[in-house]
Amino acid sequence: MLKPIFITGIGTGVGKTVTSAIVTEHLKADYWKPIQSGDLENSDTITVKQLVSNDKTYFHPEVYKLTQPLSPHLSARLDGIEIDINTIKVPETQNTLVIEGAGGLMVPLNQQFLIVDLIAQLKAEVILVSQHYLGSINHTLLSYELLKSRNIPVKGILFNGHNPDSEAYITQYTKLKHLGTIPVLNNLDKNSVKEAGKHLTL
Numbered sequence: 466m467l468k469p470i471f472i473t474g475i476g477t478g479v480g481k482t483v484t485s486a487i488v489t490e491h492l493k494a495d496y497w498k499p500i501q502s503g504d505l506e507n508s509d510t511i512t513v514k515q516l517v518s519n520d521k522t523y524f525h526p527e528v529y530k531l532t533q534p535l536s537p538h539l540s541a542r543l544d545g546i547e548i549d550i551n552t553i554k555v556p557e558t559q560n561t562l563v564i565e566g567a568g569g570l571m572v573p574l575n576q577q578f579l580i581v582d583l584i585a586q587l588k589a590e591v592i593l594v595s596q597h598y599l600g601s602i603n604h605t606l607l608s609y610e611l612l613k614s615r616n617i618p619v620k621g622i623l624f625n626g627h628n629p630d631s632e633a634y635i636t637q638y639t640k641l642k643h644l645g646t647i648p649v650l651n652n653l654d655k656n657s658v659k660e661a662g663k664h665l666t667l
């Protein structure tokens with residue numbers, strides 16, 4: 466079986482959903498967001514559906530749909546449940562599977578487990594999404610160190626936005642494969658998503 470691709474990021478709001486749409490479209494892969502924390506009317510699955518144009522992608526349903534836009538451990542508690550990571554199993558598919566996490570690697574799912582533990586359990590390989598802001602080099606290198614310490618395979622790093630100096634520093638330090646940069650998409654739509662994928666090395 467192909468290793469699923471887990472799209473994680475150096476934090477929340479760094480562009481994992483936009484990246485997931487681009488990667489999903491480019492590979493005509495399936496998409497799965499196992500834990501949606503809040504924004505249920507405008508979930509990441511709905512967003513990716515709106516941005517993908519191929520007819521091969523299958524959207525697997527979320528396992529947890531939590532009502533509050535908070536860390537999943539807390540969102541679950543407020544909904545009166547606890548996330549059981551044993552219920553989160555890779556869906557059956559013959560296709561490449563793109564999985565989107567929630568927030569960054571150390572985001573708690575319950576009192577014990579973090580997103581990074583879920584990645585290990587799902588035996589996925591990671592695409593790390595970084596975004597440029599003051600402080601992002603630190604967040605990117607911390608994410609890299611964690612993945613390395615857990616022996617999690619990393620397919621490469623994608624930058625949402627372009628900053629040649631930061632990218633050069635990060636790639637020379639980590640030796641991660643630079644999979645490309647995603648420009649600011651002023652018109653975020655099916656066309657721009659399809660086009661952005663052509664400039665990535667996946």
Ligand SMILES: Nc1ncnc2c1ncn2[C@@H]1O[C@H](COP(=O)(O)OP(=O)(O)OP(=O)(O)O)[C@@H](O)[C@H]1O
Nearest residue numbers: 474477478479480481482483567568647648649650
């Ligand atoms: N390259 C881009 N061009 C235009 N808009 C972008 C780009 N990247 C991200 N955005 C916008 O920034 C916001 C955050 O991006 P996104 O939802 O992809 O983050 P995320 O990492 O998936 O967040 P979460 O942790 O909530 O899942 C969204 O409104 C998205 O449309």
Ligand SMILES: C[C@H](N)[C@H](N)CCCCCC(=O)O
Nearest residue numbers: 477502534535536567568572
């Ligand atoms: C609600 C948000 N959009 C994400 N889905 C979850 C982000 C959790 C961040 C938790 C944290 O790192 O403090």
Ligand SMILES: [Mg+2]
Nearest residue numbers: 481482509565
């Ligand atoms: Mg997202």
